[in-house]
Amino acid sequence: MHDLLDQLSGYFSDIRSRPWHVILTAWCVACIGWIGMLNIPDRYQAAARVYVDSQSLLRPLLSGITVQPNINEQVTIMANTLISRPNLEKVARMTDMDLLAKTPAQMERVIADLNKNLTLKSTGYGDLYTIAYENRNPTLARKVVQALLTIFVENGLGNNRKDITSSQKFIEEQLKDYEIKLETAENDLKNFKIKNAGLMPGEMGQDYFSKISDMQDQMRQTEMELHEAENRRDSYKRQLSGEDPTLLTDAISSSNTPEIDARIESLKKNLDTLRLKYTDQYPDIVATKNLINELEASKKKESKSRKPLSGSGPSTLYQQLNVSLVEATAQAEALKGKLDAYHSQYAQLRGQANRIPEVESEYAQLTRNYDIYKKNYETLLSRGESAKLSGEMQNKTDIVDFKVIDPPRVPLTPSFPNRPLLASIILLGALVCGLALAFLIGQLKPLVRSKKSIEAITDFPLLGIITLIENAQSRTLKHRSRIFQGISLGGLFVVYAGIMTKYLMSAAQ
Structure with missing residues (x-):
């Protein structure tokens, strides 16, 4: 530790023994630095602060009714792409900087300078933006900031309206396309139903297999009724073959066949009832x-064959x-015709068995397409109304409000260089350079300062010391040398103080 202190003391003695090296070096370095500082051109920075207010009162009121994009995200993207x-x-065109560029290369330099010196910063809240530009011309700096601020506001308002307009146009085009598709699907479905009438799934509340089962039940019921009618007909024939037609009085022979008339009247009423429900081709109506x-015909035949009342007529039982x-006989024939019609319909249904799955599949496909087109059309119609309302809201109100907090002004003092700070750094650097030079010379030309240094150099013991x-x-x-040294060093600080006073007073004004 003692050796280290001795070594440091030796270094200090070397520097102290060469004060003029320190002072002259400091003067040279300081003068060169300050002259260079004075030759650095001034650059002025113009800045503006703008607040983007996206908290509109209409947004919560119209939530779920209108299309509301993420305004904050859009503003962030717009800010990040502003300096494009x-x-x-x-x-450059708005500030006439393009007029200074005579060639494409000069225009590229103008664009590069703008890109280098333009800055857009956002605060921690994300809604407050600062636009700044630095240039040698303070007026041009303000114009550039004003131009970029105008573009920022116009893009913020114009892009939203442009997006809404584009969305409305796209939705209208899609609505027209889906309207055509929906009409085509409706026509295809209608034509398919007409073409495959009777084969449609669920038609008249029944499917194909239910129709087959009902037709079989009706055929069995009709066969039973036909069998009963044929038995009655055969029974009447057997009874008529053993009856005498001449056992009757004159009173009965004068009858006008009231039984046939009553039967005809009942059948006509039944026919009117059937016609209200079915067409004329329905088997029951035909029968x-x-x-x-x-x-x-039987009534007419009987009327013609009737004999005069005064004669003998057929018996009442015979009639x-x-x-x-x-x-x-008529009922049996009618039931037979009805049964034949059922057999024909049953055979037709059985023949359509292979067609049923194909019809059901095609019908399901047509119905699915129609439902999809209808759902998309209704969705687009609803979205179109929302987009229309959003457009009206954008045109009549300001969803995003750009508030300029600090408008750009012509700067009076340069932002670069910071000459007071730079002058202080130059002075400090000059003193360090002087001390370093004195230390370096001391290492190259060391002086003997103590007994130990002499013994270390000569390797001989020191016998005595002579005092100067x-x-x-x-x-x-x-003494005079020290006075001149102090004056020289003080002059350096006086010059520094003058420089600081000048620029501090300029900044205060």
């Missing part, structure tokens, strides 16, 4: 018509049996 080449070219025609036979006694003239010269 198209915008920089627009700024009823045939039965009425047969009864009418009744004859009418019953005619009715039973200064006379008056030597002391006077040494």
